[in-house]
Amino acid sequence: MPRQARYVSLAAELRRSIQRGDVEIGGLLPTEVALCRAHKVSRHTARAALALLEDAHLIERRPGLGTRVIAREESSAFVQPLGGLAELLQYARNARLQISSAASVTLSAGDAQRLGAPARSAWLNIEGVRRASGAPIAVTSIYVADAIGASVDDFRRSRRAVTEEIERRYGVAVESISQTIRAERMTAADAAALKVEPGAPIMRTVRRYAAASGRIFVISDTRHPGDRFAYDLHYRREGTLRPFRVDSKPGRAHPRR
Known part of the structure; x- marks a missing residue:
């Protein structure tokens, strides 16, 4: 041996x-x-x-x-530590995107509200499955602003995250990310892609990637089955606590000057 x-x-x-x-x-x-x-x-x-x-x-x-x-036993779920922008971007590198389709779309009012984007705005919509260690962990819809001028061929063979490939090709870098997390139920289409039961609980994360100008140029809409993903957050006290004075009226407090 x-x-x-x-x-x-x-x-x-x-x-x-x-x-x-x-x-x-x-x-x-x-x-x-x-x-x-x-x-x-x-x-x-x-x-x-x-x-x-x-x-x-x-x-x-x-x-x-x-x-x-952070754990005693290995988990089958993909664990995403959160501590800053770099760790959010790391997810896109670790959970590789397998592209299944792409199309130019104009967002309906409903889709725009869900994604946090302007209604009737134009995007390149890329659909795919994310995998970690070869196993499917999520279905992802990525939206690249039409103004970037990207095509799906920019990303098919790239080992970089979509935002990294955009920065390399078009010079637009991520300055900030906003994120919305919701608990929902798995749709039949997503369930078929991930081989799970329709209606199973999922965690839906919508991330909006903004450039230094504040303009959102990439949006990702990712649906994770409940047993295949976990967030790991750590908080640390920063700065010095300031004493408070409390008014005689309930519910009012002010930092002591």
């Missing part, structure tokens, strides 16, 4: 440690340097072992904040 690579066996050791509860959920694993010393491995080996645990959604690694345990 071929000898197992050291980073694989180290990942297995760390996985067992996590499953035993040696580190609590939310707790930090040892640093790469500490792992190297404790297990007598190179920095490259330690980093590769941690990458396996990260791919299994057992840990989350953040520069300057360490490696945090």
Whole structure:
């Protein structure tokens, strides 16, 4: 039997440690340097072992904040950490889009309201299925503003996110993203694409990507089955709390100057 690579066996050791509860959920694993010393491995080996645990959604690694345990057992759901614009953009890289169709569309009043776009505006509509580790995790409708001048061929063979490909080809970069999340039921068409039961619970995320001018140039409308996706959010206190003075009237409070 071929000898197992050291980073694989180290990942297995760390996985067992996590499953035993040696580190609590939310707790930090040892640093790469500490792992190297404790297990007598190179920095490259330690980093590769941690990458396996990260791919299994057992840990989350953040520069300057360490490696945090987020689960004891590997989940079949795709986990999207949220902490800023970069992490939102990372989803489009990790969950690859398999394009099924494309067409030029003019938004109806109903579609415009759902997407947060002007009614009767013109877009390139790209339909497809997102996959992670080869498995389908969502159905996505992407809308690229007609003013960009893009065609579906710009994206068919690209390994970049749609917004990254637009920046490379047309020089329009993402400056901000707004997002709306809704709980809904799976339509028959989406259910067929994902091989799930119609009417199953889904999480619908609509993201609007804006350029520095404030103009929205890409919108994505993604429908995830409830058991195939999870958001992982972390909040941190920033700044200093200011004392409040409370008026004699209920419900009124003001920062103390």
